[in-house]
Amino acid sequence: MTPDELMDVAQGLQEKDASIPNHVRVCTAASCLSLKSDELAKQIKAELKEVGKDKDTKVRCVGCMGLCSAGPLVSVEAEDQKPVMYQKVTVENAPQIAESVASGKKVKDLVCDTDSPFFARQQKIVLENSGIIDADDINDYIANDGYQALMTAISEMQPNEVLDEITKSGLRGRGGAGFPTGLKWNMLAKTPSDTKYIICNADEGDPGAFMDRAILESDPHRILEGMALAAYATGATEGFIYVRAEYPLAIKRLKTAIRLATKNNFLGSNIGGTKFSFSIDIRLGAGAFVCGEETALIASIEGKRGQPRPRPPFPAEKGLWGQPTSINNVETLANVAPIVRKGGEWFASIGTNKSKGTKVFALAGKINNTGLIEVPMGLSLREIVFDIGGGIPDGQEFKAVQTGGPSGGCLPEEHLDMGVDYDSLRTAGSIMGSGGMIVMDKTSNxxxxxxxxxxxxxxxxxxxxxxxxxxxxxxxxxxxxxxxxxxxxxxxxxxxxxxxxxxxxxxxxxxxxxxxxxxxxxxxxxxxxxxxxxxxxxxxxxxxxxxx
Amino acid sequence: MAWITKNSGTMAIETREEPYLDDELKAEIEANIIPRYPDRRAATLPTLHAVQHKVGWLPTQALKEIADFLGSAPSEVMDTATFYEEYWLKPKGKYVIWLCQSISCELMGRDTIMSKIKAKLNIEPGETTEDGKFTLMNVECLGSCGTAPCGLVNEKLHENMTVDNIDQILDSLE
Structure with a gap:
């Protein structure tokens, strides 16, 4: 398939979608799913039939919409109406939702204000498809520019041109340390070998961080495309996703995504009719936090105790089974396809001087709006905690925010106006880490x-x-x-x-x-x-x- | 704790005639797992997962059988199996309750839920009820911090747990 052919397929899918007047999206990421949102979706479909709207309404089970504290979330796009988001929707509310599709009138009691700073202040790159597409439907991904970057890269770009875009973008590793991704891939590209590996590190284990789980559950193809682009840029042949066994839903959706991508030849041999071949397999962890460290992760994939070893040699020189290997975090890889699609300069125009792009943060603890947010680098802690996060519940006072998990630190009120990026956090004595933000009020010791x-x-x-x-x-x-x-x-x-x-x-x-x-x-x-x-x-x- | 070593040198190994890793399971692993790995040792983790899935836990005899099957030394398989928290080296209950002990859950009151479960089932974390129905475990972050406190019952995630709804959850399990 050429990029043009893929574009035609995408357009066809978009037109087909546009011909359906009504769209209902029900969040079925882990958080809403635990509140039985899958049953809710079924019930909404049944009720739509009752009011005779089942034929011209598409009901999708989609990924994380972000505001986990108000789940289950449902978004309704009725004909000629502005999209409306509903919060805390239960199975009992299904008739009201169906009725609102039929009448075009909002269910006032359930409306979730999407003009609030929680939604309005966000900028989505990594989570652009989250809450929009059905993770198990590859066509939904394709209709939203999916695999466009990969097909363009392998048929119209040289590997070093892809590398250049990543380097230009200034993308840094989202797993914690913030190592420049372009540099890591350059090291791998320069090491000669017939066998090279790309590993996606999905061993998310920082207390308070859950963005990788949400990305894997909401938009798994984005990770596969990112890995394939990494492989093309560096000459790698095989990929592994090392994922925690504690994330059963993410594993299930990844397996479906890999199967569909292979069937459609976005993975496998001679991808899109080119000489480029790349396959991906899943490896399950077994409950050891240290396996998120890259050399320990390699040992674990090799079937050994997950213990780190000294570096150098770096994995880019000697990694999995002694072969050159690049290990990238889920969120890092989720940025790759948009960068290749829109160019490194576009990405570099977002964020701060040394930290480019956006960052997904997981808000948890003593904060009103718990959930996932994506904001440009450099936004202040105050904006994140008080504007987007909605401040501290129960009339309590802010005391500290913990960032970076067990490798990070607690920042007090005096740092609230600091712009958040890799370097400012380090100077203040914490780290970015994977992006967990745990807010504490004055009752915490x-x-x-x-x-x-x-x-x-x-x-x-x-x-x-x-x-x-x-x-x-x-x-x-x-x-x-x-x-x-x-x-x-x-x-x-x-x-x-x-x-x-x-x-x-x-x-x-x-x-x-x-x-x-x-x-x-x-x-x-x-x-x-x-x-x-x-x-x-x-x-x-x-x-x-x-x-x- | 990954680094605490088990007293495997002098312990008596309980054995039974019938193998845990039987021919059927061997054939299945040979067909579905082994071809995906460049050498047999690399298949240690998935083979352990497969045997545990069938047997429910990993008896020492099974570790030895896995070692023979993969061409590793029994000590190598034990070395790997004892490192990871997810492998059960003693029997577990029909339902394993994993209560998240991470900081968000801690801040949102997981202690009261733990006390409630302990009192109701009369066991401590790491223990199994006498009827073999429930095992109670602490677990590190489950990634549902936005809806803390949370826990897994086998593979099902429960969020926004309260002293009341944990009662309902446990009572609904048969």
Whole structure:
């Protein structure tokens, strides 16, 4: 299939879609699905039949619409009407939804305001199809420019031209560290070998992060297309998606997507009649956080304990089964097709000086609008938490936002006006990580938060290197003592010393960053530690709001 | 904890005549899994998953059978199996309740739900009820932080859990 032929197919599908006057979209991502939105979709179809609208209405089960706290979400596009979104829709509401399609009148009680900042302030690239298309229907993806970038690249562009676009775009790894994707792929492209691998890292495990799950469930073909473009640009032949076994729905949708893409020759041998061949297979994890670290992930795919090894050699030189390998995060790969389609310069025009494009954040904790958002890099924390997130519930006051999971830190109010990008977060003592944002109000105790993350690091330590294996255990003990009110100033000094040692001497990134939650809470909320150690050390003006 | 070693050197291994990895399962793995891997050792994780899926857990005898089947040393298979949290080296209940212990769930009150389950089933995390019906487990982030607290019952996700609806969820399981 040539790019033109694909364009014709897409147009045909769009026209067919446009000939149907009414469209109903029901969110069936994990969150809404757990509230039985699949039954809701069935019931809406049945009710549409009752009111005689089943023939001219298309009901789709679509991916994540973002506002998980208001689920299940349903969007209705009735003939000649503006699209309306409905929230907290139950099976009992199905007749009202069907009636609204027939009459063109809104169901006022259920309307979800899409002009609110939660929706209006977002800019969608990664999630552009999320909540729009049916993940299990490849035609829906094709009708929305799907596989257009891949077909154009393999038939009209040289691999190095694809690489150039990615480099120009300034795209950085969305898994946490922010390594430039163009550079990573260049390394792989330059390493000569007959066999090279592209691995999609879908071992999302940061507490508080769920964007990768939503992308995989809502728009799986986007990941396959991104991987195929990566393979074409770097000369790779085979791809693996390493996904957590704890994400059953994502695995199911990926399997369907791979089957359909292979059937339509977007994957497999001689893709689109060209010389380019690339296949993708799924590998399941088995519940080990450390397998998100790239060398541990490789060991796991090889059937071994998921323990990291020192780098160099980097996976781009010696990776899976000793062959050159590139490992990219789900969200990184989700950006690739739009970049190739619209050009690197377009992408580079969004975001900040050193962090380009958008970032998907998962809002959770003590915040009104929990869910997934996608915003340009550089938006301030205040805009994210208060405008888009709708502020803190129950009349409580904001205290801190935790970013970057167990490798990140807690940022206090004084950083709320900081623009969020890779570099500003690092300067403030946290990291971007995969994009989890957990908001805490004044009822949260920061020593407890630090202890929580240390417990996580301790139990997920793979045990290979001593600083991490023993260091996290000892830091957890010290934090326990302090949190229980039995700590001394000596304990605090030991804790700070251990933070240094573990950060400087651990083998992999997970160990090196494990002291971050302690360090950042010590930096901004030291008085809470002191209060627990000895009441006399409370600095003036602080302490009243310290939770017990 | 991935790095705590099991006392496998001196433990007595319970055995039975009938193999866990029987001819039928071997044929299935040989046809569907092995061809997708460049060497047999790479198929360790999916083979462990396949046997666990059939047997419900991974007895030591099964690990030895898997080692023979894949041409690995039994210690290599055990090395891999003991590393990952998802492999069951002791029997589990018909329903495994995985309660998320991540920070969002923690902030949103998972402790009260854990206490409720513990009291109702009279077991601690990691234990199975005497009738073999329920196993209770803590699990790391399930990625449903927007609708915390959450948990899995086998493969079904439950969100916005409360002390009341956990009662209903458990009572509805037969």
């Amino acid at each position: 920061m020593v407890d938060v630090a202890r929580f993350f240390m417990e996580f690091c301790m139990s997920e330590s793979c045990g290979k290197c001593i600083p991490c294996r023993v260091g996290t255990y000892q830091m957890h003990e010290l934090l326990n003592r302090i949190a229980e009110g039995e700590g001394t100033m000596e304990d605090l000094a030991k804790l700070e010393e251990l933070c240094e040692v573990v950060a400087n001497t651990s083998l992999c990134g997970l160990g090196q960053t494990s002291p971050n939650p302690v360090r950042s809470t010590l930096r901004y909320f030291r008085h809470e530690y002191l209060e627990l150690i000895d009441g006399k050390h409370i600095p003036a003006g602080a302490g009243q709001e310290v939770a017990s």
